[in-house]
Amino acid sequence: MDDFTVTPYTVEGDVDYDRLLDQFGADRLTDEQLQNFPHPTHRLLRRRVFYAGRDVDRFTAAAARGETVSVVTGRGPSGPMHLGHVYPFYFAKYLQDELGAYVYIPLSDDEKYFSKDLTFDEIHEYTRQNVRDILAVGFDPERTRLVVDTADADVVYPVAAELAKELTPAAVEATYGTPPNVGLGFYPAVQATHLLLPQLVHGRHPTLVPIAVDQDPHVRVCRDIAAKQRHDVEKPAALLSRFLPRLGGGGGKMSTSDDAPGILLSDDRETVREKVQRHAYSGGRDDVDAHREHGGDPTVDVAYQLLAYFFEESDETLDRLAADYRSGELLSGELKAYAADRIADFLEGHQRRRPEGPIADVVEPYRLTEAERARVRPDVFGGESDRE
Template sequence: PFLAAADAGEPHSIVTGRGPSGPMHVGHVFPFYFAKYMQERAGTTVYVPISDDEKYFLKEQSLAEITDHARENLRDVLAVGFDPERTRIVLDTADADVVYPLATAFAGEITQATVDATYGDPENVGLSFYPAVQATHLLLPQLVEGRHPTLVPIAVDQDPHVRVCRDVAAKERYPVDKPGALLSKFLPSLEGPGKMSSSADTPSLLLTDDRETIREKILTHAYTGGRTSVAEHREHGGDPSIDVPYQLLHSFFEDSDERVERLAAEYREGTLLSGELKEIAAEAIADFLESHQERRAALGDLDEELAPFRLTEEERATARSRVGLPDGGPG
């Protein structure tokens, strides 16, 4: 339904958010650039929930620290370059006037047994309630704009959130359809297969890294699919399927499919060495980050920059009314 709606120019949306627990790395920003790509190509409406409340429940950080992370992360989201006419950014705590009523409605549809079976034993009541907040994130586009196909790009470990939300939508007590999930692979860690993390011992490629830092990280830490010696590599070739620099280019940092295929072929043949492939990847990543950093630096006051992306009063009232609060609730 999502692709059909996109092809036909009919209403459709993507929901992709951020849990502000620290600085963002390239793995965090990838879904936002995918959403922007769809927005530019198909006029996709994009909703960006910022789950500052969840990160407070999960992390040993104060609300003030989480808020600081959220504000810095929001600058990176804005630097992606979304169209404010087709983008809404929702901060759970700042937009509690709409998030909480919707989450309250959905919480009544989610049993504690479902929460326990899906997530295990929650550490606190905040985490017990949070699946209802997540359902709010994923269903909000339809509650604001009416029924339409919604796509949620996620990694496999986020799938439980979508399944619980789909269960809520399937009960048909609210005017929403079940959102679809686009399961995506993690961008690889520099040390090899696995999720790129901003908290692991192996360094991540942070959005704030300069060119020299990126080059040092790639050349020093990136796992390769090359051979143990240049002579052996020349004779037998390398394996791009496990080579992190190649995978980064293939996944995100090289636009030309033809060039990606050529690099893979040369690597397999042994004419392209691991060190040379690292240099190519480091340059491409640094170019991307410099452009991102320039757009970020050009932003003004955060609240002023965010204003065009906030839900309007009419949109807030519409969403509340569709879960049974026609007047927007008391007060």
């Protein structure tokens, strides 16, 4: 009946988040686990946008003891970034601010080349744009590293090669389906490299991977490899989120490649207002009289959902909006206007922080240093074992 598909390459239909956990074998976040995160607890946790995980406790326990922890959350640079892409990065910043976590951000340009009909020139243009948007989040350059697969291949490839030997085609096929080309068949090894990289650079420690549930297979594959590798690493922990609702409603995720237009990080206030007003599915009634009498349904109202997921910081305001909407006092158009303004407020801040200037200068403080690379990369010609 409620047919849906969730894989790293496809999200379709009305997603049943509970059934997904059964399918994937992840655990729903308990109230207690929630309390183990730094206070005040981030609203993405409080409101159960991040609603499940694997091995979260080891991460929070280590963090509570003040030990080294890291966060990995990435980006596939196949287009401009929209609202649905950005909240994991703001969550990562919260963990960095509160825990001093290292934040590693892999950009999988190779994977997008393998899976999309795009040239590397196009992908790299998006990569540069996306980097500016990611850095607009405000990460600490001392503790944040952007890793671009093809640009940092000196580090990524040797590790991926080691891990790839542990990965059978059958395992890849079982997890992702038959790869359409050998590049994608190899890519899970690269993905696993991303998740282990903080430990390879900084030594064994717990890593948390906050991502949308469709990316969970990557974590599972990596955990399998980490378990059998002689690398001294812990299995990365996962923190899994629901999808930010699409403007059109339904259960899928916001997308730029899809039909429903998403709200881009570059949209100005007028554009946001127009997109929300014209496209957001509402929980309102058919006309004003019916709405005043019976009230609206915030649980299906996309404007309300966007506020609840991320864009309204105040729990009190959120509760009041829901109550007023249900009572019929608040009309759909009014709720949309409010939501659009909160989103536009957020975007204005984001756009103001977006770094200008030559991209090489902008990204430099966030690239792996030579010393960090040397810790990971084998030194083929630097050794002395070539004696006759």
